Amino acid sequence: MKKVILASAFVSLFSASVFAESRSIEYGEINEILDLIHNQAKSDYILSKFHLDIKDDALALQDIKLWLEQDGKVIGQGSVDTEGNIDLPILPQKQAENVKLVINQPKGAVAINVATDIAPLTRQQVSYQELFVLLDDVNEFTSLMAGGLSWFVPSMDKLEFTFAAPAEITFTDEKGRNKVFKTDSEHKIEVPMKSKWMKLNPTLQFSALPEKFAPMD
Known part of the structure; x- marks a missing residue:
């Protein structure tokens, strides 16, 4: 279930859980967020990242694999760093609407959160x-x-x-x-x-x- 949290704070200005209750999710919305932040955003102060939240204590980050599928074929890979941050490819939006993000863990074992923050001001x-x-x-x-x-x-x-x-x-x-x-x-x-x-x-x-x-x- 998606949630949107709006807060007047530097950390976690916006946060949404986009993947928690199934092994796959439609990639269109995730791709749209990635494209907006990385390609369309006009401000250098808006920051965004996708982060992996492990719900099963028996799992470690290195156990998690993510990939993109279209028509049953793997078309791309996601990567997870040591802090749980996820790197995902940006696709043409029309294509992304027909793609699924798949995870190698059972339903409910992990969640993928997107958080958008504001970078600090460094000049007077x-x-x-x-x-x-x-x-x-x-x-x-x-x-x-x-x-x-x-x-x-x-x-x-x-x-x-x-x-x-x-x-x-x-x-x-x-x-x-x-x-x-x-x-x-x-x-x-x-x-x-x-x-x-x-x-x-x-x-x-x-x-x-x-x-x-x-x-x-």
């Missing part, structure tokens, strides 16, 4: 567009994961930055005025996404690096 000067295209990617991802329930998932339209101490974010707006955003009592700053600022693309100046940042609705 960043362009507005560079940061805020993240929201487009996040909204695309949540819409994909929610499927038919996407109508109930709020769109993310601002970024929240969390600092260790009082801090400021400043930039010059379209009228040449300095915009200053200051931390609140919890050392947080929320900056909205605005089309006029995306077009202007000012440089954001951080007085200090945030400990984390995350999309908000």
Whole structure:
């Protein structure tokens, strides 16, 4: 059963179990997620990985084998590293709709989870567009994961930055005025996404690096 968890946190911003109760799963949705993150995402700050979760204590990672099948034939292999992260091929989506991801373990022995996180900010000067295209990617991802329930998932339209101490974010707006955003009592700053600022693309100046940042609705 799929689940979508949305949290304003750096770790496990989104998490979904996509493979838990059978030896195979339709590959179309997994391929679509892979293609979105690796080929279509515009932001360098969105991170995603598929991870193997072993449910049977008698199993070890090296016991797990994954492969792709189409019309009963093996057409590709998946690999699992020592931390349980899975590398899977990206196929043309039309082909992927007719492919199954197969595992060599019985029903319920393992689960494959997909988690999407936000990378930390490492520079105190960043362009507005560079940061805020993240929201487009996040909204695309949540819409994909929610499927038919996407109508109930709020769109993310601002970024929240969390600092260790009082801090400021400043930039010059379209009228040449300095915009200053200051931390609140919890050392947080929320900056909205605005089309006029995306077009202007000012440089954001951080007085200090945030400990984390995350999309908000």
